[in-house]
Amino acid sequence: MPRPKRDQQVPDMAGAIKETAWHQIAEDGAPGLSLRGIARKLDITAPAIYNYYPSRDDLVTALVIDAYASFAEALIAGHDSVPESDFEGRIRAAGGAYYQWAVDYPQRYQLLFGPALPGYKIPLDEVLPTSTRSMAVLISIVAAAKKAGKLQEHGIPEPDESTLEYIGALNALGIPTQPVSLTIAVLIWSRVHGLVSLELSGNLSSAECKALLDYELRSIINQFIYRGE
């Protein structure tokens, strides 16, 4: 079969490849991603993909970066729907946005926070600038509470070496952060992630997960935010 003429070509083939890859991941999970499968769906031969991505791993990296960007965007939208001074509301909104994104795109969530793909090593230096943006949302809420003197910091563990290293990376990316804010942000993240990932692995029903998430967000606010005047 001859190559299609210019006006029959897909205008944004690189984008179409990624989109098809997401469909494939949604259907068979991340390990099921295959260049030949993508080519079949796009009515193209597999080698044609090499005009856009030099290898399968590079395609995966592009997908990971896109997923982080979409995730960060969702968190930021939730975060922005509530005024800055309302820490409690922002925590709830960010938590809700986090949950919603995860159940809307379960496979992307697993790709980012689940176990590594076999044989794929994520290139941190390429991904970090984007992945940091989502973490920054949580951190900014905690930092705002701290600045207002409403952060309950008692008993929070001291940062260890790797935490300080990550803070260095945050600073380098223009997100100045105090250790205690990062630690509390990670604690919040871990609680939400625990519930979400139990739902995604089928150990929790959607209804139960929502109810528990609501409870945990209240717990988080009670534990880390001073109430009242």
Added chain:
Amino acid sequence: MPRPKRDQQVPDMAGAIKETAWHQIAEDGAPGLSLRGIARKLDITAPAIYNYYPSRDDLVTALVIDAYASFAEALIAGHDSVPESDFEGRIRAAGGAYYQWAVDYPQRYQLLFGPALPGYKIPLDEVLPTSTRSMAVLISIVAAAKKAGKLQEHGIPEPDESTLEYIGALNALGIPTQPVSLTIAVLIWSRVHGLVSLELSGNLSSAECKALLDYELRSIINQFIYRGE
């Protein structure tokens, strides 16, 4: 090559196959498990495995059941190292045992609580009796606190339909459980799982995870157990 004679055969081939499978999973992750790979390591041909397991999926199911058994054993050992009346100590011990098992056998942990293997559907009826045993450990600690009137139950969400269903299954397996105890057990589980799974996916260093786990176990005790006389 002829088949080896009786006295050169592996005495427990079914066990040897599982053991080799675990080695493979430890090296390449669960999706990398392959009958041909196992056969190579055991110096037999792939079809020989069919004398012991009727298909790849049946082997996976046997592995899942073994993993749950090993996990439950670890939790029970931790649990039993502290007297029954010491709820706080038991929560700490069970949490520590949970973490230790997960980092000792990260791939088994992912197999049980991570995303499903592509193309493999876990047969719940075969696995439930074993998987329940680990959940029962957590539940028993919470239930003991409740019986002693030391359980703080305020604000815990009401059980939904799927929770009640699971309680039915627990009762059928001889583990009578009150809804509130199960809900709190799940909350504890989710917090520990959140931290553990962030460490396993490389988002948390081991040292940081340990420190945060310690903090979270204290949070759990503060939140759910009445202190003092």
Added chain:
DNA sequence: TGTACATCAGTGAACGCGCGTTCACTGATGTAC
């Protein structure tokens, strides 16, 4: 004690599938003179 037979635990060839990647190539489109 000997013999016929069943069973057990394997072998080796084959089927049909999928994969990432390389290679030489082609023909339409765009560009420079």
Added chain:
DNA sequence: TGTACATCAGTGAACGCGCGTTCACTGATGTAC
């Protein structure tokens, strides 16, 4: 305006690999009479 050339976006064949599973078979071991 025409022509030579470069580039772009593909094709199709092939390489070499891995996989689960089936099939007919074999030869040692165990068992019944």
